[in-house]
Amino acid sequence: MAASSLLRYPTLPLHPHHPTATHNPRTTLHFNPIKCSSTDTTPPKHRRPADENIRQEAHRRHTTNQGFSAKYVPFNADPSSTESYSLDEIVYRSRSGGLLDVEHDMEALRKFDGQYWKNLFDSRVGKTNWPYGSGVWSKKEWVLPEIDSDDIVSAFEGNSNLFWAERYGKQFLGMNDLWVKHCGISHTGSFKDLGMTVLVSQVNRLRKMNRPVVGVGCASTGDTSAALSAYCAAAGIPSIVFLPANRISIAQLVQPIANGAFVLSLDTDFDGCMQLIREVTAELPIYLANSLNSLRLEGQKTAAIEILQQFDWQVPDWVIVPGGNLGNIYAFYKGFHMCKELGLVDRIPRLVCAQAANANPLYLHFKSDWKDFSAVKAKTTFASAIQIGDPVSIDRAVYALQKSNGIVEEATEEELMDAMAQADSTGMFICPHTGVALTALIKLRNSGVIKPTERTVVVSTAHGLKFTQSKIDYHSKAIPDMACRYANPPVNVKADFGSVMDVLKKYLLSKDSKA
Numbered sequence: 001m002a003a004s005s006l007l008r009y010p011t012l013p014l015h016p017h018h019p020t021a022t023h024n025p026r027t028t029l030h031f032n033p034i035k036c037s038s039t040d041t042t043p044p045k046h047r048r049p050a051d052e053n054i055r056q057e058a059h060r061r062h063t064t065n066q067g068f069s070a071k072y073v074p075f076n077a078d079p080s081s082t083e084s085y086s087l088d089e090i091v092y093r094s095r096s097g098g099l100l101d102v103e104h105d106m107e108a109l110r111k112f113d114g115q116y117w118k119n120l121f122d123s124r125v126g127k128t129n130w131p132y133g134s135g136v137w138s139k140k141e142w143v144l145p146e147i148d149s150d151d152i153v154s155a156f157e158g159n160s161n162l163f164w165a166e167r168y169g170k171q172f173l174g175m176n177d178l179w180v181k182h183c184g185i186s187h188t189g190s191f192k193d194l195g196m197t198v199l200v201s202q203v204n205r206l207r208k209m210n211r212p213v214v215g216v217g218c219a220s221t222g223d224t225s226a227a228l229s230a231y232c233a234a235a236g237i238p239s240i241v242f243l244p245a246n247r248i249s250i251a252q253l254v255q256p257i258a259n260g261a262f263v264l265s266l267d268t269d270f271d272g273c274m275q276l277i278r279e280v281t282a283e284l285p286i287y288l289a290n291s292l293n294s295l296r297l298e299g300q301k302t303a304a305i306e307i308l309q310q311f312d313w314q315v316p317d318w319v320i321v322p323g324g325n326l327g328n329i330y331a332f333y334k335g336f337h338m339c340k341e342l343g344l345v346d347r348i349p350r351l352v353c354a355q356a357a358n359a360n361p362l363y364l365h366f367k368s369d370w371k372d373f374s375a376v377k378a379k380t381t382f383a384s385a386i387q388i389g390d391p392v393s394i395d396r397a398v399y400a401l402q403k404s405n406g407i408v409e410e411a412t413e414e415e416l417m418d419a420m421a422q423a424d425s426t427g428m429f430i431c432p433h434t435g436v437a438l439t440a441l442i443k444l445r446n447s448g449v450i451k452p453t454e455r456t457v458v459v460s461t462a463h464g465l466k467f468t469q470s471k472i473d474y475h476s477k478a479i480p481d482m483a484c485r486y487a488n489p490p491v492n493v494k495a496d497f498g499s500v501m502d503v504l505k506k507y508l509l510s511k512d513s514k515a
């Protein structure tokens with residue numbers, strides 16, 4: 001850099017032995033200080049000392065939790081119920097055997113108005129401050145208010161892309177305000193990270209309190225196990241996963257293996273694995289990580305808050321969520337409901353839960369006007385992560401749908417695969433479960449229930465790269481009894497100029513005639 005250009009930076013001291021230093025008095029004394037404008041009152045930001053990491057920095061800056069607290073209560077309990085448990089207890093069921101819910105001290109949270117919470121949450125987005133850089137922990141006061149930031153195990157999950165599906169909406173649905181919340185573009189490739197950071201953080205705390213937790217276990221169709229094993233590995237906690245043999249994708253199977261989990265491949269389906277893990281966790285010091293454990297849903301609910309935040313706290317008309325074990329649909333309801341209760345928004349969106357027709361117990365229940373619930377034997381589906389016939393959170397899902405004037409839809413194998421292929425053809429790369437949710441949207445648009453201008457969010461739950469085999473089968477038209485109408489197989493061409501030119505000309509002509 002020339003000396004003349006250095007001189008334009010009066011605060012930059014030159015090395016005393018620099019050749020220009022002795023010759024140019026301006027370098028040391030005669031500079032004009034830069035004047036701060038009267039509005040520039042922010043204190044200078046100091047970088048933390050080099051030998052301190054972000055966790056230690058958070059520890060040093062320790063903030064009190066201002067009296068916020070949460071506890072377990074029976075889910076949808078009678079208002080007269082006094083049953084409750086500390087979050088530091090190891091309990092998954094109420095005395096009557098029902099589900100539990102995490103109840104926050106809403107009076108304490110209400111001491112701050114909606115605008116306060118919006119400002120606080122907005123101020124934390126996209127930063128690296130521990131633990132608020134996480135989309136989950138940026139809402140810590142509403143998630144696990146009492147946990148010490150030191151105990152948190154986080155991969156800065158959340159803050160996922162809310163994608164404007166411009167071309168898909170326009171071309172296939174005549175919609176201009178269609179969005180896909182990409183929860184699968186995440187640390188382990190699914191929305192499970194949002195809940196698992198909370199659960200594993202609490203386990204970390206329990207272990208420090210010398211509670212009897214030797215490991216953490218789950219039954220899984222692939223995504224819960226991936227998230228559990230990654231977060232446990234990050235914290236040095238043993239993880240144990242029960243997987244239904246030959247029913248999950250290779251990409252999902254390799255995740256817990258790579259993360260050092262103890263993997264049991266069981267000759268049963270997910271419901272069989274779930275039954276077993278429940279029995280095992282009742283006997284052994286293994287903490288249950290499935291969404292039967294209501295802690296998980298505290299993290300998952302932040303995706304709903306994030307959607308509102310991304311729309312600058314405007315409420316979408318519809319949110320469509322694929323459902324399997326049915327914790328997530330309730331988590332979305334809970335996130336939206338809390339925002340309304342605490343004055344951040346004045347209404348909640350209508351929820352749609354979308355199921356594969358081959359694993360549709362909630363759909364059948366909805367169709368019976370919520371009269372009879374029966375578990376089903378789930379059949380094989382390309383949406384393998386929701387191949388669940390006896391969902392543990394059925395009561396939570398019914399509650400969420402009834403309170404949000406919700407709807408349940410289903411998708412056949414052909415419908416979900418076609419929807420996935422069409423979405424991919426517009427630049428997405430979605431998983432089959434998102435194909436199920438898109439099918440629900442197509443049906444509700446065709447029946448006129450969802451209007452073309454209504455703002456709609458489809459929740460994409462896993463990364464498409466976990467399900468490449470289903471896409472390969474579809475694009476090679478290798479699926480029995482499926483037309484695979486939108487297949488785009490590669491063309492085998494002789495490696496000579498003439499052959500390549502012939503196919504390219506044909507291709508360009510076909511494109512030209514469509515222009």
Ligand SMILES: Cc1ncc(COP(=O)(O)O)c(C=O)c1O
Pocket residue numbers: 190221223224291322323324325326327328329385386431433461462
């Ligand atoms: C990719 C994916 N989508 C959707 C779901 C359904 O979520 P839930 O079980 O909470 O209904 C699951 C897991 O069940 C999943 O792994």
Ligand SMILES: N[C@@H](CCOP(=O)(O)O)C(=O)O
Pocket residue numbers: 218219220221222223224225289290291292324325327385386
């Ligand atoms: N799709 C899930 C099934 C288990 O659901 P959970 O939310 O109760 O853990 C998975 O990926 O295992």
